[in-house]
Amino acid sequence: xxxxxxxxxxxxxxxxIQALEYRANALVGVIxxxxxxxxxxxxxSLIFKAKxxxxxxxxxxxxxxxxxxxxxxxxxLKSSWHSSGEMIRAIRTGEINKYLIxxxxxxxxxxxxxxxxxxxxxIVYTLILIGFVFIFPGMIFNSFSTVLxxxxxxxxxxxxxYCIYFIMICFAFWFGEVRSLVVSYNLxxxxxxxxxxxxxxxxxxxxNIINWTPIRYLVDFPVSIATSLLTKQEIYNGFVLAxxxxxxxxxxxxxxxxxxxxxxxxxxx
Amino acid sequence: xxxxxINLWTAFFKNSLTRDMEFKMNFxxxxxIDTIFYGSMYFFWSIIFSxxxxxxxxxxxxxxxxxxVMYLTDTVFVFFFxxxxxxxxxxxxxxELDFVLIKPVNSQFFLxxxxxxxxxxxxxxxxxxxxxxxxxxxxxxxxxxxxIIFIISFTMGILIFYCIExxxxxxxFWYRNFSVGGWLSSEMTKYSRRPDSIYKGKFxxxxxxxxxxxxxxxxxxxxxxFGPDIYLLSTQxxxxxxxxxxxxxxxxxxxxxxxxxxx
Numbered sequence: 252x253x254x255x256x257x258x259x260x261x262x263x264x265x266x267x268i269q270a271l272e273y274r275a276n277a278l279v280g281v282i283x284x285x286x287x288x289x290x291x292x293x294x295x296s297l298i299f300k301a302k303x304x305x306x307x308x309x310x311x312x313x314x315x316x317x318x319x320x321x322x323x324x325x326x327x328l329k330s331s332w333h334s335s336g337e338m339i340r341a342i343r344t345g346e347i348n349k350y351l352i353x354x355x356x357x358x359x360x361x362x363x364x365x366x367x368x369x370x371x372x373x374i375v376y377t378l379i380l381i382g383f384v385f386i387f388p389g390m391i392f393n394s395f396s397t398v399l400x401x402x403x404x405x406x407x408x409x410x411x412x413y414c415i416y417f418i419m420i421c422f423a424f425w426f427g428e429v430r431s432l433v434v435s436y437n438l439x440x441x442x443x444x445x446x447x448x449x450x451x452x453x454x455x456x457x458x459n460i461i462n463w464t465p466i467r468y469l470v471d472f473p474v475s476i477a478t479s480l481l482t483k484q485e486i487y488n489g490f491v492l493a494x495x496x497x498x499x500x501x502x503x504x505x506x507x508x509x510x511x512x513x514x515x516x517x518x519x520x
Numbered sequence: 521x522x523x524x525x526i527n528l529w530t531a532f533f534k535n536s537l538t539r540d541m542e543f544k545m546n547f548x549x550x551x552x553i554d555t556i557f558y559g560s561m562y563f564f565w566s567i568i569f570s571x572x573x574x575x576x577x578x579x580x581x582x583x584x585x586x587x588x589v590m591y592l593t594d595t596v597f598v599f600f601f602x603x604x605x606x607x608x609x610x611x612x613x614x615x616e617l618d619f620v621l622i623k624p625v626n627s628q629f630f631l632x633x634x635x636x637x638x639x640x641x642x643x644x645x646x647x648x649x650x651x652x653x654x655x656x657x658x659x660x661x662x663x664x665x666x667x668i669i670f671i672i673s674f675t676m677g678i679l680i681f682y683c684i685e686x687x688x689x690x691x692x693f694w695y696r697n698f699s700v701g702g703w704l705s706s707e708m709t710k711y712s713r714r715p716d717s718i719y720k721g722k723f724x725x726x727x728x729x730x731x732x733x734x735x736x737x738x739x740x741x742x743x744x745x746f747g748p749d750i751y752l753l754s755t756q757x758x759x760x761x762x763x764x765x766x767x768x769x770x771x772x773x774x775x776x777x778x779x780x781x782x783x
Contacts, residue, residue, distance in 0.1 A: 273697075273699070275695065275698070275700055276699075279700040279704045279707070282704065282707055283703065283707045286707050286708075286710060286711070287707075287710070290711065290714055290718070293718045293719055293720070293723075294575070294714070294718050297572075297575060297576065297720075298568070298571055298572045301572055301574065301575075302571070302572055304571075427545070428543070428545060428546060428549070430549065431546070431548075431549025431550060431552050431553050432549070432552075434553050435552055435553050435557075438553065438556050438557050438560055439556050439559075441560065442560040442561075442563055442564050443560070443563075447564065448564065448568075452567055452571075453567060454567075454570070
């Protein structure tokens, strides 16, 4: 067990070192967050002023901006353009062969790569969040318990997101190129996961559907915990459902992967 | 000279079309991406307009016209330049730029227009007719003069879009490897994907001048919605010229720095 853990931690470490080589990525990540937040700030300040709103869906203006700020950060941490692209290429070109003949799990190897590649963002965004807590006290992480709940919720969000990517990527065993599927998913999730508008603002019928999917646990759940919008009971219920989705997606992913490997002909290698 | 380059581009187009037809799933996949992109942006604005009736000068109908102009800008940009600008990073890293520089053709032209994304024609046709319908619904008639001026302003918007992407991709000459160029560019051009009326104060002046994001989509859209504004159009013309010259200068300077390290 320990040797397995060491093996995957080595993968994580390797990708971490690689990610630290490209520090400009973190700078662009910060620009992405700030520019996204700035645009949302402009839109919502115009709406609050134009309509004279005190609150929208129980959000005061400042609370809404903080919520969007956190949502953009979580949205970026759970996204994968790089790792998913690499995985698709590996299947298409036959590079996946090297994983098949080695004592490593393709799923966990790339999960560690996924985390390792994003590790630079984890560091930078954590610093931003710590700074935010001190500069604007009381806006996020009101109590230590919110931090304790937030961290596993964030981990679950990243895991669910990775599982969804993994399932989509496995279709490359049959279709060869599934880049468009992943890009479409990424684009749709920018809005649907609540990265730019809280999902509470969505029409009731769409929100009802989203509540029955894992999408809710990608961004909204961790951010709602951090901003103290959920009661303890809602947090516990949320965790139960989120873990249920982790299990379902892991099983589906593993099933599709096994089917895919059975059909895989290594034609690119 | 011009005819030679038109013939060359036609050859690029034929070659790209043949390639795209070889991989039909990619062709359909790219159309699928566009549909999702259009759908998600429309959904975003429909939620915004469930809380407000007007965003500055733009009401919901005007924002939908703005969105279609934005989609058209994106489509035309992708058609001509989309598959080219950020290949520069890989070329510089691998030293493949040598093969472009030794060709008896303007290297910036070759690099910017080599691959044509033919699938964008389908999106363009659909969006163009949708725009005409929306304009007719909005005004109750067609203003052909506005449409002609729009086409000119739209072209200038595309050129500014190209200049910004190309300048960002040229940063590879200074940073040696700038793989996040595409991401940075999409974050920069995000400002052009919102109606200019949301920007206030000094920042509004900035998006109409040194950081000309409002010149890409908002000015052409305004021409269609509110009619031509001579001041805005002449500023757009000036900004286009300045940015084209800047792009050329940066390219020439960048190529001088290129060391062909990995080739």
